[in-house]
Amino acid sequence: MTDPSVPSVNASTSNPLPSHVHPDRQSRVASALSLFSVMAWITGMFLIALVVRMVCQYVLNMEIPDWAKYIAIVHGWVYIAYVASVMNLGMKALWPFGKIILTALAGVVPFFSFFMESKRRREVQREFALL
Template identity: 30%
Template sequence: MPNSPQNEDGGSLLKRTIEQLRSANSARPRAVDIPKIPGALTFYRVTAYITGIMLLLLVAEMIVKYGIGYSVYAFAPGHPVLALVPYNPAGGELAGLDVSTAILIAHGWLYVLYLIADFRLWSLMRMSFTKFVQIALGGVVPFMSFIVEHFITRQVHRFLAENPVKPKAASSTVEASH
């Protein structure tokens, strides 16, 4: 079994990546953006979980299709509502919904939404570009979105605890007269 890539001081690539994810030294949001961060974090967290689940479904679908040799179809005539049919790479697909392709397309579009959430949080927090790339890779490596989400959420919560969101001052109500 090959060893994981090592750097000159002996740390593995995975270990260095996790340490970089844990570090908050690159976050320097502007004061005006701090009230927007909790909403951006919620958006990011939701998309991270959805993307992670869809990626796991995609991996399972690929194992079923290419490892076992079946495609998943829904509402195919003459089959149960959800059916495993032998995979035919030459074509000749059944009528009905090809669940395998639907999972692939859904993950692709949800990953785009994940990237938008990643970009929004990254730009509000003003993190390093490396952190943006690490978060983005979380949506293409199985289970990684859950791990990255954990570290990023902890980092943002820590930042927000140290820099509380100031409540908006009560605006004076102005009544218009006719």
Template identity: 35%
Template structure:
């Protein structure tokens, strides 16, 4: 393998690090917002609607969750493109936004992976020292 590629695909350049950090923050925010809305929708809204006959929580959380899920997909794609994730990982992250609590696991997994990649860039001999 050349210096421009790694086992995971093209290497991350030091110039790309600020953009990756921004993409990670955007993804993390969306993962928490979408995950929280989904948990409230499923654990509060659905029981209230079907056991209590009150669908307001489903409407107030379901509609924003649906729209924000699309934003989550975009932020996940943006982050994955920047760090060269395979399509399988992106699809798994997308699916995790549809199951309560899994978006939190996906966020943790993504953050851990991206931070490890950024540490590797910082530790590489070609990385500029601050």
């Protein structure tokens, strides 16, 4: 007999199968992961645009068009949505608080949101058998 509290083991990979994950939870995590991925990419793109704008304005002393001031404002609002998507995914995937904070901070370091999105996507796909 096998113990139902212990996940079964796949003989070919010897990784535990996520049989303990309810299909409804798997679906909720999958949709939260999709939202997180989109927000991570949008946040990263606006952060790069903001850095380019600031370098042009303050380092290269270039004249910046009036519309460029809105890049910072939009990035701020997009970052708030990114943090909400991190919290959503973190709560559904039952991440520890430190992992949620580190993932949220990835939205304020240029290019880090792309790295973190890829890392968290692989982790969640592996843990919840999402493909």
